Each structure stands twice: as structure tokens, then as C-alpha cells.
Amino acid sequence: MVTGNGSQSSEVCNYVSVSAEENGTSNQRRPAGWRAVSLILANETFGRLASYGLMANFMVYMQREYHMYQVQAATILNGWTGASNLTPVLGAFISDAFIGKFWTIALGSFTIILGMVIMTLTALLPQLRPPPCTNEELQHGECIPSNNTQLGVLIVAIFWLSIGNGGIKPCSVPFGVDQFDLTTEEGRKQNKSFYNLYYSIQTVVLMITQAAVVYIQNDISWALGLGIPTLFTIASTVLFFIGARLYVYEKPEGSVFTGVTQVFVAAYRKRRLHLPVDGQFYESPLRRSLLGARELHLTTQYSCLNKATLVMGDEVSSDGSCANPWRLCTIQQVEDVKCLLNIFPIFLTSILSFLAMTQQGSFTVSQALKMDLRFGSYIKIPAGSVWILTLIVVSTFLPVYDRVLVPALEKLTKLEGGITVLQRIGIGHLFAILTMLVSGFIETKRRSSALSHGGSDGASPMSVLWLFPQLFFIGFFEIFSLVGLMEFYNKEFPENMRSIGNALIYLTCSLGSYASNWIITVVEDVTGRDGSGWLTADINTSRVDKFYFLIAGISLLNFIFYMFCARRYHYKASVRKTS
Numbered sequence: 001m002v003t004g005n006g007s008q009s010s011e012v013c014n015y016v017s018v019s020a021e022e023n024g025t026s027n028q029r030r031p032a033g034w035r036a037v038s039l040i041l042a043n044e045t046f047g048r049l050a051s052y053g054l055m056a057n058f059m060v061y062m063q064r065e066y067h068m069y070q071v072q073a074a075t076i077l078n079g080w081t082g083a084s085n086l087t088p089v090l091g092a093f094i095s096d097a098f099i100g101k102f103w104t105i106a107l108g109s110f111t112i113i114l115g116m117v118i119m120t121l122t123a124l125l126p127q128l129r130p131p132p133c134t135n136e137e138l139q140h141g142e143c144i145p146s147n148n149t150q151l152g153v154l155i156v157a158i159f160w161l162s163i164g165n166g167g168i169k170p171c172s173v174p175f176g177v178d179q180f181d182l183t184t185e186e187g188r189k190q191n192k193s194f195y196n197l198y199y200s201i202q203t204v205v206l207m208i209t210q211a212a213v214v215y216i217q218n219d220i221s222w223a224l225g226l227g228i229p230t231l232f233t234i235a236s237t238v239l240f241f242i243g244a245r246l247y248v249y250e251k252p253e254g255s256v257f258t259g260v261t262q263v264f265v266a267a268y269r270k271r272r273l274h275l276p277v278d279g280q281f282y283e284s285p286l287r288r289s290l291l292g293a294r295e296l297h298l299t300t301q302y303s304c305l306n307k308a309t310l311v312m313g314d315e316v317s318s319d320g321s322c323a324n325p326w327r328l329c330t331i332q333q334v335e336d337v338k339c340l341l342n343i344f345p346i347f348l349t350s351i352l353s354f355l356a357m358t359q360q361g362s363f364t365v366s367q368a369l370k371m372d373l374r375f376g377s378y379i380k381i382p383a384g385s386v387w388i389l390t391l392i393v394v395s396t397f398l399p400v401y402d403r404v405l406v407p408a409l410e411k412l413t414k415l416e417g418g419i420t421v422l423q424r425i426g427i428g429h430l431f432a433i434l435t436m437l438v439s440g441f442i443e444t445k446r447r448s449s450a451l452s453h454g455g456s457d458g459a460s461p462m463s464v465l466w467l468f469p470q471l472f473f474i475g476f477f478e479i480f481s482l483v484g485l486m487e488f489y490n491k492e493f494p495e496n497m498r499s500i501g502n503a504l505i506y507l508t509c510s511l512g513s514y515a516s517n518w519i520i521t522v523v524e525d526v527t528g529r530d531g532s533g534w535l536t537a538d539i540n541t542s543r544v545d546k547f548y549f550l551i552a553g554i555s556l557l558n559f560i561f562y563m564f565c566a567r568r569y570h571y572k573a574s575v576r577k578t579s
Contacts, residue, residue: 039243046236050229053213067143085510087166092503101175108167115160123222170503266308349562354512356432393475428481436552443545
């Protein structure tokens with residue numbers, strides 16, 4: 001039940017996997033593998049198709065159908081993006097602590113259906129939108145705006161979609177992993193393929209939404225463009241429940257946040273104690289029986305937390321269990337908390353790195369609307385589909401990176417993966433800065449061209465393909481920073497908290513969106529005092545280029561802070577142990 005700090009192990013922040021029988025779950029079903037996973041992927045795919053299919057073109061929908069100014073539309077879109085990436089944290093907590101992954105996904109699917117039905121009704125029922133107006137009236141701001149009821153219905157639909165994403169996003173990958181037998185070599189290979197397939201499917205879904213769904217919405221019917229994804233979502237939810245007898249279910253193990261809080265409380269209560277050189281530190285009997293001969297040892301980082309494991313008096317019961325978890329914690333708990341503290345600065349610096357991606361999802365569409373959208377003689381690119389260029393970059397270069405660049409770098413650096421995970425994320429930060437610099441120069445040229453061809457109401461004869469460089473570079477940001485963060489959280493998070501780690505990616509995106517909204521509000525207020533603001537209703541009279549340069553400057557400062565944090569970071573396998 002207790003252990004000293006005698007012999008030192010090379011294991012640091014190691015975690016033990018407990019089988020279904022050992023951790024008390026009643027799971028007796030043999031994992032069905034791909035048969036079960038295919039249904040989970042189908043549900044995830046069509047849920048994303050519905051949300052992404054709307055989000056990709058939502059700026060256009062709000063500006064054309066609800067007659068919103070670009071700043072108002074961008075604020076709502078960023079708010080929705082932020083909410084959709086914030087709710088997965090809540091979903092991960094509910095799943096782990098209360099109802100499990102299956103029912104969290106099920107409830108998320110139902111709420112996405114509800115949100116999509118409401119959103120489809122806004123396109124079907126004229127009374128849920130402002131009266132239509134001509135393009136000329138729209139350009140001059142003479143259209144009747146939406147009333148509170150119409151805007152309220154739109155917000156309600158967004159709310160349910162955000163809640164639904166919160167249920168599906170953090171649980172689909174962990175629930176899919178549960179369906180493989182990781183005790184066999186075949187199961188482990190299938191699991192590795194699952195991650196690749198999952199990412200590939202998401203890229204394909206995004207490409208479909210950027211092309212087919214946006215085309216239907218713009219050129220055929222908004223009601224049809226929203227209704228088709230809704231029907232697919234309903235069908236995929238039915239299939240998800242049909243597979244209920246195939247799935248492996250892991251019981252929720254309780255809130256991980258409680259264990260984290262207990263460490264801080266126990267360490268605070270024993271703050272006046274001195275750590276002995278060879279003291280007795282608590283580890284639960286179950287944990288030690290699973291570890292066998294191997295022992296976990298406390299590390300020197302954040303040594304004040306080590307006091308939480310120091311056994312005093314009658315804190316250990318006769319059966320070896322902890323009498324009061326708010327006064328005594330296990331070595332495992334303390335080391336888990338230390339890993340979280342190490343990760344936190346990297347998480348903070350990642351928030352502002354997403355500013356570049358957020359701008360490409362909002363103001364880039366407004367730029368495209370004032371450019372020549374023709375590609376060749378017969379093809380016209382919808383403004384909401386310009387992001388497909390980024391998806392092409394990601395889907396094309398990512399296999400090249402994995403199959404060509406990584407092996408070459410491994411031979412050169414002798415490191416697994418060619419470079420460290422933090423180096424990969426840092427390269428992504430550089431691409432974020434480069435994206436905003438290029439965006440600013442292109443917008444300066446586009447704005448000048450538009451003003452010389454019709455003034456504030458004019459559209460630039462520049463091809464929309466001029467936006468390709470900034471969309472190209474933001475694709476590399478995704479490949480390096482976004483995928484790098486996924487790998488980083490997966491490797492560095494404690495195993496019993498990886499669902500939270502999976503949700504942390506979405507939280508990063510969410511806080512990045514909210515940070516973008518705050519910056520937009522401040523810039524609009526400060527620069528608009530003299531009547532010539534950077535972000536006005538018309539992008540031609542705005543100075544979005546200066547705003548882009550501002551974001552580049554913020555991203556540069558954030559990169560410097562990231563480098564400081566990354567140089568001080570200790571990977572789990574390299575943290576020095578107590579002597």
C-alpha cells in the first residue's frame with residue numbers, strides 16, 4: 001500500500017491499463033472490430049456533414065438571407081464555432097463521469113437532428129427570415145433586417161447544433177477504439193488504421209460540404225441544401241442504434257476532475273510537512289497488484305504536490321485502502337496532475353495560434369464575394385467553397401509528409417517521426433504567421449483593385465484563385481499544428497484522461513474563436529471612433545488588410561512565448577525522478 005523512493009525506475013508518468021474484469025465493468029462481449037466501428041464512423045460522418053455543410057456557407061446565408069453586416073455575421077459564426085468546440089469538454093466530462101460514450105453520442109445525434117430541422121425550417125418558412133431584397137439594396141444596406149424572433153430561431157438552431165457536437169466529437173474516437181481488441185496484434189493494427197481512416201473521412205466530408213452541399217445551397221435551394229444533410233443524419237442515427245448489440249461498452253469511471261482537485265487539497269493540507277528522503281508514499285493496493293514488480297516513483301517536478309502522497313497516522317485503512325482521499329492521494333494521481341501542469345502552457349499558446357484559421361473561415365468568404373469567382377469559362381466557384389483549396393492541400397500533402405518527408409527526417413535526425421511533436425507544432429505556428437502576412441498583402445491588392453473598378457460597390461476583377469496562397473499556408477498550419485496537437489495530447493495526457501485530452505483540441509479552437517471575436521470588437525471600437533474603421537459593413541471600405549497584419553503581429557508574439565514554453569517542457573519519458 002505504500003512505497004519508498006529507493007530504486008529508481010526508468011518509467012515516468014506511466015499508466016496501467018485495466019481490463020474490463022479488473023476495473024469492475026460488466027463488459028463480456030468480444031469486440032466486433034470494423035463491423036461496429038463502421039456504424040460509429042457513419043454516425044460521426046453524417047453528423048459532421050450536417051454541421052460542416054452549414055458552417056461552410058453560413059456567412060453567405062446570414063448576409064444574403066438575414067441581411068447582416070459582415071462583422072455581425074462573423075461574430076455569430078465565430079460564436080457558433082467557439083460553442084461547438086467548447087461543448088465537447090462538457091460532453092467528455094458527462095461521458096466519463098455519468099452516462100458513458102454510447103449514450104453521450106446518442107443524445108448528441110438527437111440534438112444535431114433537432115438543430116438541423118430548425119435550421120431547415122428557417123429556409124423553408126419565409127416568416128422565419130426577413131423579406132427578400134435585391135443585390136443592389138443589399139449592397140447599399142437598404143434591406144429590412146431580421147427581427148428578434150427570426151434571429152432567436154436562428155440562434156436556437158445553432159444552440160442545439162453546438163450541444164450535439166459536444167456529445168459526438170469527444171466520444172466517437174474513444175468509443176471506436178473500444179471496439180478493437182487491443183490485447184491482440186490484429187486489434188492493435190486495426191486501431192492504428194482507425195485513426196488514419198477517421199482523419200481521412202473527415203477530410204472527405206469537408207470537401208463534399210465545400211463543393212456539393214455549398215453548390216446546392218447557393219445555386220439550387222437553401223432548403224434542399226439543408227434538408228439533405230438532415231435526412232442523412234437521421235438515417236445514420238438509426239444505423240447507430242441498430243448496431244447497439246455489436247458495441248463494447250465501458251462503464252463511466254467517475255470524474256477525473258475530482259481526482260485532480262483531491263491532489264491539490266491534500267497537498268495544501270500537508271503543506272507544512274517536510275518530505276523525508278526515504279518516506280512512505282501511498283499507492284493503492286489494486287494499482288500495485290497490477291504493476292507487479294514495477295513501482296511508480298514520484299518525480300522532482302512540482303515537488304510540493306508530493307506531500308499529498310505522504311502517509312500520516314491512520315490515513316490508510318486496515319485493508320490498504322485510503323481512509324480519506326481528500327487527505328491522501330496515490331502516486332499515480334499526483335503524477336497525472338504533474339503531467340497536466342506541464343501541458344497547460346502549451347495549451348495556452350495554442351489558443352492564439354488558431355486566430356489565423358478563424359480569420360480564414362470568416363473574412364476570406366467576404367473577400368471572395370468581391371472577386372471573380374469564375375474558374376475557366378464554365379465553372380463558377382461558390383464563395384463559401386473557397387476553403388476546399390485548404391482541404392486539397394491537407395489531403396494531398398499529409399500522405400507525402402508521412403510516407404516521404406518523415407522517413408527522410410528520421411534518417412537525418414535519428415528521432416521517431418523525424419522531429420519532436422513540439423517542433424512540429426512550432427512549425428505550424430510559423431505557418432500561421434505567414435498566412436496572415438500573405439493574407440494582408442493580397443487583401444491590399446484586392447481592395448485597391450475593387451476600388452478602382454466601381455468604388456465601394458465594385459468587385460475586383462482579380463480571380464478568386466489569388467486567395468489560394470493564404471489557404472495553402474493555412475493548410476500547412478493544420479498539418480503541422482492541428483495534427484501535431486492531436487498527437488501531443490494523445491501521447492502526453494494520462495491514459496485515464498485521454499477523452500478530456502481529445503476534447504481539449506476543440507476547446508483550443510473554441511477559445512481561439514472567442515479570442516478572435518474579442519479582438520474584432522476591440523479593433524472595431526478603437527478604429528471606428530473617427531468614422532473610418534478597419535472593419536466596416538463593406539469590405540471594400542474596410543481595412544481588413546491592416547487587421548490581418550495585426551493578427552500576424554499577435555501570432556508572432558505568441559510564437560515567441562510558445563518557444564519559451566516548449567524549451568522548458570519535459571516529455572513524459574524524460575522527466576527527472578527523485579533521488
